[in-house]
Amino acid sequence: LTKNRMRIHSLQPGFSIEELLDGEAGVSDQKLLNDLLTVVKVWAKKDSQNLPDFFDSEVEIVSARRQVCSSIVLNIQREERALFPTLVPFKTRKFDRKQWETSDCFELAPRDLPCLFPDVAIKKIYPVVGNEELVLCQTCGGSAQLVCSICDGSGKQTHDTCNGGGTLRCSRCFGAGRHLTGGVNLVTCTACNGSGSVACDPCGSSGSVVCANCDEGAIDCSDCQGVGKMLKRWNIRSEISTVKLHKLYCRSNWLNPNAAMGCDGITLQEYRYALPVPTFEIESLKNKLPPQLFPLARDLLEHSLRPRTDFQIDSGLKLEVQAFNVYRLELQQNGQPAVLLVGGLSNEIVPVQLPPRSKGLVSQVLRGMDSALNLVGLGTRSRAEREFLKLVEAGEIYITDTDLLGPALRNLGVQVEVSSVGYQITLEGKTLPISLGFVQESKEQILLRTTITLGQGDRENFPRALAINQYLETGFIGLVESEDRSRETFVLIDNRYYKNLEPERFLAVLQQLYREANAIIKEKRLL
């Protein structure tokens, strides 16, 4: 959806393994429905040429259902190797002619193969010992020398000063043969005896000099460096890449198993294996993976892992169990129904049913008129909405921030970055990051939750933390658990209603909150 394809927490919250088998459910959360509508509008705006006229501005959500989809994502680290020779000048006078005992590229240049699963292929070249041989230099044919290209093998070059003529213009009479004397008498030049030219001494009047580039018309061959022989050595070219495959499970069959959003979920489980492992058996995954995903994993593994050859090895395997929400949206535009699926961390949209697209000149004229009216604020879409959708598309605003608070804070000199829950804020000249989240409190109300992390939430400091709340000016200390519930963190939190929030007053709150947090940390009040 956005430039950075960032997760939108409200649409894609965390999942537990137990939730993966849940059936579909209706969506009634108004904030969620608004966020989904924004996703659809941004998509429709981008793809407006293929949609009915005014779809992006007139579309409404009639109903929405949600289904948790799970997928098995297989990452195979595959290394491919190839032998290739290189020729180097034979200067060492020694070479290793010992024949290889194997043609296996992985034995010829053994290397550790850590499981890296690189996103971009890692390319390397390894030298191989042995099998070296001497060959005649192809460039000079073994003669070790080449004809000089400057003098064409003659060993001589045209003398630049006299330009090959062997004479120079007389410097006394400037080539005239006569010159004035005493200011009035014209006399024959004594320097050149009236000829106007003198002999060129540096070349002895021959007009040519010895070629400075070569030795008697020949130069050392640049390839073999004057040796005439080349040493043929062997190298191995290695390329380690990750092959990514997936299969998706959607209980309601909204999506087929190969749908692209299958590898765009939140990773819930991950298993890594260094291959080839003699004990690795696909069946061993049966007790580890969710039951609906094991057959998919087995199918993928049986058809994807390749047997080892002299030139190729599958050196690592990473299995991920991913999950994501898919929303089935029943929409309408002017009474015409449409159905879209929205899902994955990137909020990919899959059209299931679209209203028929109107054709012809009338439609084009209408669209053109609407665009023109929009520009002056009289079209089907308000200026604020157009601005909002434009900013969402550019990744500069959070999807719920319809009142444009983020941009307003930016205009007040605050550094505002879009995050998965709202914004990450950095005040001018300050270091502690402030997190801003949008929370649906009731059907009508959205809360703006501002938090600053204070430090680890140790149990013995709970009373002290709660007592500090008596003396703060803004915000309260709260306790937040990590997603895996392994640790707790103290945060300074401020909740307030989002609607009609004045940006300037809110900035004052942010600054105040920052000062409070900074004082708590600096004065070690929670230690």
Place this chain on the structure above:
Amino acid sequence: VNTMEYLHSLLKMNFRGKIDVGKNELLARIELQGGRKQTVHVLIRGSKYCDANIIELKSRCCVVRNATFVRAALKRNMVNQIGGFALNQKTSPPVIDLIQRILIPHHMQLNPEEITQAVTFLAWQADLIERNSNEKDQF
């Protein structure tokens, strides 16, 4: 208009009950539905960090019976609609107060609707917690 007199008149206009007013603070014993009452302490103080006044509304909720109360209050602060819980250790046994603070920069004026809504919500919320922890109408 950011004075205690103004706040006093505002509360008197919008709530039933006894209100004691001092220079910078007032104590309102507000009558709620069902005959219950809840005391809200209102205090105005200047900010030590910026040019602003802070209106602090405080209402007592419950007595701390064990450590679970403290942890629960800290966790609840994360999801409170507005305001937060604070431990008052000056009393014996300690109690938990529900507090709401409104920051009013000097160049801005208090929104009367905001203050009355905050007092209503605070009194109602504090009484709800009191009811859930103890049937008596102690605070």
